[in-house]
Amino acid sequence: MKTMEKAPLIFEKMAAIMADATPIAKDQRNKDQGYTFRGIDDVYNTLHSIFSKHKVFLVPEVLESSREERKTKSNSLLIYTIQRVKFTFYAVDGSSVSAIVEGEGMDTSDKSTNKSSSGALKYALLQIFLIPTAEMKTGDADASTPQPMSKAEEIAQLIADAPNTMQVLNLIATNFNVIGKDNELFGSALLTGIALVQTEEDLKALKSSFPNPFNMEGPVKKAAIEKYKEITKSNQDATA
Known part of the structure; x- marks a missing residue:
């Protein structure tokens, strides 16, 4: 009888991280325009201890990177960077799983690459672990019945x-x-x-x-x- 192969440990660990991940609210506010957002530091603060608990770490690898110099109307230099980044998540047994995302950033100084990298990582983590923006409501059966979005x-x-x-x-x-x-x-x-x-x-x-x-x-x-x-x-x- 053929023995079923055990799934790689990283699959179990990724599911466990998702189960432990708590909502990250959009509680940072742009004072000028009044919109709210979730910053990369919010994601770090939420996931760091959970990754440590499950002994999972990730390694980024920039697959493609392009930089373009543009001029603003006032003739100042604007650096525009787009990166295609592969994030590989490892468990202690050496098993891994990867995701490839793109990030982009613009800056008039030397921060466009940083912004591009941070954006790619933030959205990779938010999407992979399906991190919500608010606590799920609990209550009676009718109250918790999912309703399709319009x-x-x-x-x-x-x-x-x-x-x-x-x-x-x-x-x-x-x-x-x-x-x-x-x-x-x-x-x-x-x-x-x-x-x-x-x-x-x-x-x-x-x-x-x-x-x-x-x-x-x-x-x-x-x-x-x-x-x-x-x-x-x-x-x-x-x-x-």
Whole structure:
């Protein structure tokens, strides 16, 4: 009789880490734009002791990396870095499992590679271990019955998790038949896109979107103008 081979230890350990991982709330707030987020340090603080407990460690390997030098409107240098990184998780018996993700980062100084690496690792860990943003509610059977998300809710979640302005604008464009019918969702999507702006190129993309947030009234227009002032001041400081 053929003996069934035992699964690699790393499979058991990855499942155990997922079971022990606690929610990481979006409790960091951007004071200027008012949006919340989960930082890489939040992920480290949550997972470090759990990885140690289960004797699992990871090793990053940069498979591809590209850097591009761009110029801002004020002619200051902007470094744009994209990395394709392989993260391999090891158990004590030498078994391993890997995931490949991409990260991108932009900076006017020397931090674009750091931002790219941190972004790749953060989203790899959040997605691999399916770390939620809030505690799951418990109660009676009816209260805990899962309810499918509506299309609008699915889109809102994708926009909330988008890593950059261009992805937000792409989501708005491809789902405008849904977003365009929901003023609250549309306004929230634009505010998210504005909050993620890092460069003048992002601002130009916003201005060329439909409709132009700078021509809208209320909090969207205010946020767009404030972000324009922020980017302009940052470029002036960089060239001072």
